[in-house]
Amino acid sequence: MLETKLTISGFCDEIHDFNKIQFDVLKELGINHYDFRLINAKNPLDFSDETIDAVLDMGKEYGMTVTSIGSFIGKIKTDGNFDVHFEQFKRIVEIAKKAGTKYIRIFSFYLPENEDFDSYEDFVVEKLTPYVKYAEEHDVILLHENEKGIYGNVASRCKRLFERIVSPNFRCAFDFSNFVECGQDCMEAYKMLKPYIEQIHIKDNKGGHTVVPAGHGDGQIPEIIADIYKYGYRGVVSMEPHLYAQYQIPDDAENWVTGLDTGKKRSYAYAVQAIKKILDTLE
Numbered sequence: 130m131l132e133t134k135l136t137i138s139g140f141c142d143e144i145h146d147f148n149k150i151q152f153d154v155l156k157e158l159g160i161n162h163y164d165f166r167l168i169n170a171k172n173p174l175d176f177s178d179e180t181i182d183a184v185l186d187m188g189k190e191y192g193m194t195v196t197s198i199g200s201f202i203g204k205i206k207t208d209g210n211f212d213v214h215f216e217q218f219k220r221i222v223e224i225a226k227k228a229g230t231k232y233i234r235i236f237s238f239y240l241p242e243n244e245d246f247d248s249y250e251d252f253v254v255e256k257l258t259p260y261v262k263y264a265e266e267h268d269v270i271l272l273h274e275n276e277k278g279i280y281g282n283v284a285s286r287c288k289r290l291f292e293r294i295v296s297p298n299f300r301c302a303f304d305f306s307n308f309v310e311c312g313q314d315c316m317e318a319y320k321m322l323k324p325y326i327e328q329i330h331i332k333d334n335k336g337g338h339t340v341v342p343a344g345h346g347d348g349q350i351p352e353i354i355a356d357i358y359k360y361g362y363r364g365v366v367s368m369e370p371h372l373y374a375q376y377q378i379p380d381d382a383e384n385w386v387t388g389l390d391t392g393k394k395r396s397y398a399y400a401v402q403a404i405k406k407i408l409d410t411l412e
Contacts, residue, residue: 131159133408135358137401138162138196139368144397146170148184152191154394157385158401161192164367165228166199173198173224174217185228195228196365197272197302197328202260203236203279207249211256218260222267232328234272234302235260237281237290246280253280254293264298272302272328275311275318282311284318291325300327305348306334306371315349323360330369331404340371342403351407358411366408370400 141151141163200221264271281287303326333346343350373393386398
């Protein structure tokens with residue numbers, strides 16, 4: 130087990146398409162928690178209960194527990210079919226219960242480009258509220274992740290959502306790289322959203338266009354992690370590194386990083402190494 134002061138989890142579909150290999154690598158890295166996003170590179174909504182159960186059972190055999198469901202709920206345009214989308218959300222809630230987690234990642238809808246995102250506040254609140262009400266009824270917690278192109282892409286709009294939809298079942302998944310990509314200063318975002326943060330996604334970004342390991346970019350990850358730890362945060366930090374397409378692993382990487390046999394595995398392991406170095410400094 131990887132000994133750190135905060136628990137490391139991960140979106141392990143970034144390691145490999147197939148779940149068994151994902152679990153093999155997580156185990157090798159000493160990580161016993163994962164965020165359930167894809168099943169063999171496909172959306173869980175496309176699978177039967179039996180297939181989902183088989184993957185969850187495989188994870189249990191490896192000693193893994195599910196941190197959250199990394200759903201794609203809320204990744205819908207304003208003119209999309211919200212009735213169908215809500216039925217998909219109900220299915221995700223079922224999957225969360227199967228997985229033994231209360232946490233479901235969501236988003237706040239893709240808005241038309243070149244329009245005033247602030248003007249969509251009432252629309253987004255109206256559409257999101259039934260999801261939160263359903264979450265309250267079914268004892269799950271929705272984690273809103275900031276993402277480019279959605280209403281809650283910057284901290285001020287995320288904060289307005291939490292102020293208007295007041296519920297312990299509606300909380301924040303804080304993503305550093307996504308904020309940097311949108312031109313949002315992460316420390317400013319953190320100070321706005323600190324009381325609402327329930328999960329932290331670990332990926333960093335340089336200049337708004339290049340994803341880099343934690344602490345190598347503009348996300349101010351070491352400073353923010355140190356502060357929220359002192360604030361009392363004892364939740365997970367979930368690896369969502371996105372490094373494999375554009376980051377070259379340096380020669381000084383640990384042997385357990387370079388020993389892995391593919392670029393995706395190596396980049397994921399190097400991302401874990403980077404956050405571990407930050408977590409090791411916590412006091």
